[in-house]
Amino acid sequence: MRKLYTFLSTSIFLLVFSFSSFSQDVHYQKTDNGIIVQPSINGVNIGKQIKIEVISDKIIHTVVTPENKFSLEPSLMVIPVKSKPTWSVSEIANFIQLKTQSLLVKINIASGQIQYQDLNGKSILEEKVQTTRLFKPVSNDGESSYEIEQIFNSPKDEAIYGLGQHQDDMMNYKGKQVLLLQNNTDVAIPFLLSNKNYGILWDNYSITKVGDVRNYQPLSSLRLFSKEGDQGWLTATYADKKTGKETIKRAESDIDYSFLSDMKKFSDSFKMADGIVKWEGKISSGYTGLQHFNVKYAGYIKIWINGELLVDKWRQAWNPGSAVVETEMQKDKKYDVKIEWIPDGTESYLAIKCLTPIPEEDQNQYAFLSESGNEINYYFILGGNADEVISGYRTLTGKAVLMPKWAMGFWQSRERYKTQEELLGVVKEFRDRKIPIDNIVLDWQYWKPDRWGTHEFDKSRFPDPEGMIKTLHDTYHTRLMISVWPKFYTGNSNYDLMNKNGFLYKRNIVDGRKDWLGYQSTFYDAFNPEAREMFWSLMNKTLYKKGIDAWWMDATEPDIHSNLPIWERKQNMTPTYLGSATKYFNAFPLQNSKGVYEGQRKENPDDRVFILTRSAYGGLQRYAAATWSGDIASRWEDMKSQISAGINFSLSGLPYWTMDIGGFSVERRYENPNPADLAEWRELNTRWYQFGAFVPLFRGHGQFPLREVYNIAPTDHPAYKSILYYNKLRYRLMPYIYSLAGQTYQKDYTIMRGLVMDFGADEKLKNIADQYMFGPSLLINPVYKYGATNRKVYLPEGNGWYDLYTGGYVKGGQTITAKAPYSQMPIYVKEGAIIPYGPEIQYTSEKPNDPITLYLYTGKDGTFTLYEDEGTNYNYEKGAFSTIDFEYSESVKTLTISNRKGAFKGMLENRTFNVIRITAKKAKALNFNQAPDKTVSYAGKKIVIKF
Known part of the structure; x- marks a missing residue:
């Protein structure tokens, strides 16, 4: 080796x-x-x-x-x-x-x-x-x-x-x-x-x-009792979900259908696509305390313990979800248990394992x-x-290299745009409707069906890729991100070339497995530096040279074949260039992004690399890679779980995170919805867009139904209006957002901030999983319950807080019931905040950030640094950027705008700042048409504004 x-x-x-x-x-x-x-x-x-x-x-x-x-x-x-x-x-x-x-x-x-x-x-x-x-x-x-x-x-x-x-x-x-x-x-x-x-x-x-x-233990590690009271098992009933007719009734001590290989455990007489399974009886533990249950699921799953519904979830079969739930149990006490599972399709997954309470000494x-x-x-x-x-x-x-400014704008994506005409038509519709957008994403299968890994456009559907990209750039001022997998089908020239050089994992080929489209495939060995160079050269030759702006690096876990046991996943990676797959398993996404980043920077040292990858590892931030949260489901509970997922990802040191707004995998009830399901679909997307506008990268994506805002709801619908409002607000906030991005490189800043980052002394917030700070000033509180018109919000102590929309003041250190009408997500602004807003724009480079409206929230001293650079190149690494410091003094009621530091090509030498001052006694709404309290012309020299 x-x-x-x-x-x-x-x-x-x-x-x-x-x-x-x-x-x-x-x-x-x-x-x-x-x-x-x-x-x-x-x-x-x-x-x-x-x-x-x-x-x-x-x-x-x-x-x-x-x-x-x-x-x-x-x-x-x-x-x-x-x-x-x-x-x-x-x-x-x-x-x-x-x-x-x-x-x-x-x-x-x-x-x-x-x-x-x-x-x-x-x-x-x-x-x-x-x-x-x-x-x-x-x-x-x-x-x-x-x-x-x-x-x-x-x-x-x-x-x-x-x-x-x-x-x-x-x-x-x-x-x-x-x-x-x-x-x-x-x-x-x-x-x-x-x-x-x-x-x-x-x-x-x-x-x-x-x-x-x-180690999590099988369900049989607990004492089990059947529905009839017999010890040693639960009563499992298999039935037809339409008629309710029972087909099988048997004793089961474990529920472990985790992988493809476990499908043989089901009786041949059970038709999974038409079935429903129930497990009933009682459980007891040999220990008192908090019992943890780990649930892997596909399809609909509900779990009740002692009548309490602990799990109520759904996930498509090809991508099982997971949940960890906990419940207090007393030693040797019997608890009623009921599990109801409706599988999804002909192959579906369910496993339930448990952990007894942690021993006191541990x-x-x-x-x-x-x-x-x-x-x-x-x-x-x-x-x-x-x-x-x-x-x-x-x-x-490594430093978190600075993403291009356009990446801070809105990206539209769906699974998938099937033709050149369809993709261009979507961007044209955005521009005609004046919906801001910076990036359109082309997902998988732009190639011919049997040509995965060639990176070549199917000419019958994309007859002129270069012309399409030129139109996106020149006519619509929109960038194109394209999907590239580390995957190769047998029988094409790229496979043969990689294979000849020994750059491919071969086990999946030898075992004869086919992917879900029916073709044999495998992945390349990203641990091999020569393989990484060749992988980039293939991308460069057929994609980058056509003008592609950014890379969507999918399935980088690596997901060579889905739903295999871990030992088989490792087997499919054996051998790696560096050593055993067991030893190097988690580092594949780091090495894959490394090759693309280094390859593009060598090919073109000027344009910023931008990679979106489905998996990550420590150090990924130095390779211009952002991560999205994978193929999550379009459910309210999945939206909620993205909040803590994104916060903890950011607390892991990687600053650029995003998700599929609206969720990727969609319940069938939304595909041809009745009026009630359509109403819920629209509200789910509305709430998710409100949340999505305040994460580091703003991106809509998912399976059918079509995900463009005008396909979610008509123009006069409150869903459309709210989604458009938050899209435009995101663009108004671009001076604030890009300044935060600049600080991620210059000062190792974190954009999506767990509350512990800014209010660590407040013990009340260390377990809060559904609120976070977006930058230093904005407290974000997503709404994740259907039909909700308010939600509980904890306002950290030590600060006063202002309602973003009304300017009303609220004291900190308390939990309030915040209003959350359909059209609005509660957002609060920290006392002492200085927030710069730019003009209304349709894309990030449409016009300079001028004039800038400074919203000044008084009551405490405050600071903010406006960061600007050329937006798309690496000159900032050489010092080509500028900063302007804003400093508010509460004691003397002054706002000081500092001397500008630094310079860059194309910098706006003279500019206007409009200042709107908000106090606890004088609320002012978020309204960009209102008259400012002060207007100043700024030419780079210090200005002191007295109120």
Whole structure:
């Protein structure tokens, strides 16, 4: 097997890192950037050697090996950091103490336990004593490594965030299990953020469990009773869903139909497409406490325990959903259970597994447990707040390169535009109706049916791709994003070329599997640098040279074949260029985006790369890649789960996230709806667009029904009016939004902000999963219940809040019932906010941001920095950008507009600022036609405005 890296010879390695010179009085060895320690207790829970590296005053790299040497494998996720921090080391009692200017790291000489403390000796994080670590030798594809576990203590009041994007409608993961496993709708990012203002970056690519890492157990781990009271099983009844006639009645102790291979467990007499299944009886647990149930489902699923409906969900069969629910149970007490499942189609999935309550001795801890690694390898990152911790993450994994300005506008997409005429017709309709838009997306199958992987347009449907793109650019001022998969059908020249060079995974071909269109296919090995170069060259030749603006990199988990067990998914990736699929499983999307980003920047160093990918990994932000939340369902509960999914993704250090507004997979009742279903469909999309206008990237997409606003509702319908209102409001906010985007690069900012980021001292908000800040000023509160005309909103303490629409003032530190009429989502503005609005525009580059209307919300001092640059190139990396600072002083009632800093080609030298001042006693509505309180002409020099 070829390797990207090489190893130093053992003799040289031992010369550099030998510990034979340890004296009896000194228990560590200094290196250029840290120390190496050999714990005196040398067991499987300790590791033979511990390496502590000082990356910065606030970042420590910890590596623990069970062997006599450390691995020299380069990280795929972490980049070299240039810094020379000051640090010292000493031995005090039973500890080796390493000190930087910001923290202390203490290593117990005997046990190897590590503690991270502030300079006063107060604990920030510490590994658990006695059961600190575990190394279990494993072999994967003949490759030796270890299953590894690291346990940390966690105080009762700690909250845990980040860890990628998951669909379980959870915000705080304390006491929960998070599975880091790339899957459609689930994104694995091994970065944990604590409300104690530290983070852990776990440098491992294998499937990893975080938090409560115990294995979920089958349903039979509980005591089961049938409907008739017999112990040992539930009563399963299979019936025809139309007639209600029972076809099968049997005892079942486990419900586990997780994958394609499990379909054989069903009786041949059960016609799944026409069936309904019920499981009934009682359950009891041998433990008192919070019982967790993990539900994987496709079709309609309802679960009641003791009469309480815990699960009521739906998902299309080809992409099962998941849910984690919990309920309190008393030891040995029987609880009624009823499960009702209506499968979706001829193949459908359902599995229910459970976890007993966390043992008392393990409740104040969390762990990382990875399937494969050479050693325990993680980074401890300290910060004064969450922003500083995320900045530390980006110090390690790379800057979030700035997306093109047009990407901040609206994107229209659907599954799918089938012809050139259809696609151009949609953009023309947007322009004719004056609906702002910047990007149209061409989804899959623009190629001939049997030509997947050629990246060639089907000439019968797209006769002139170059002309189509030119019309989009020149006539409609619209960009084109196109779908590209890492997938190749057999029998075409691109497959043959990649195959000849050994760049393809072959198992799916050898096994003869066909995709859902009936063709044999496989993916390329993105871990191979030569394969990445060739993959880009194929894209470049047939797509980029035609003028394509952006890339939709789909199925990057990689989803070589859907709904296979994990062991078969790994088998389909074997071998990778770097090593076993088990060891490198989660890193595929990082390497795939790396090839496209580096390829385009080499081909054209001027235009900003923009990638949208269905999966992600730590470091993806440095490759100009955004992530969307996958093929979610068009249901209210799925809309709600996107809120916490997007927040936690952003808290994972990656700033650009989006979703399919309206959901991707659609219930059949919406395809040919009756009046009641049509009304619900319109309201669902209205509420989802209101939410979608305030995430980092604003994008509509999904299966039939057609997703354009004019196909959702007619012009005079409140749904159409509301969607258009929020679209235009998004464009008015472009000075604010693009400034936030600029700060993601310049200052490692985060656009979609969990409340813990700005109000970490407020204990009431650490579990809030359905509110967030959009930038520093806007509190976003999506409405996710059908027919709702109000919702509960918590206003963080320490601030007053203004209603965005009316300007009315409300005190913070309280939960209010906010009005939420059909046409409006509650939004509140933080006291002290300065929000710049631009003119009404149809696309981001239509006209300069002039005049700018500054809405000033008084009551506290406030600041905002307006960031501007050329919008589409990389000159900002060379300093070609400008900033204007706005600073409001409440005590002297002045707004100071600073001297402009910096410059760039095409910069607006002279401009106008209209200021609208809002006070707690004098509300003013959001109305861009009202007379401003002050108007000033600005030529780049400081201005002080007195009120």
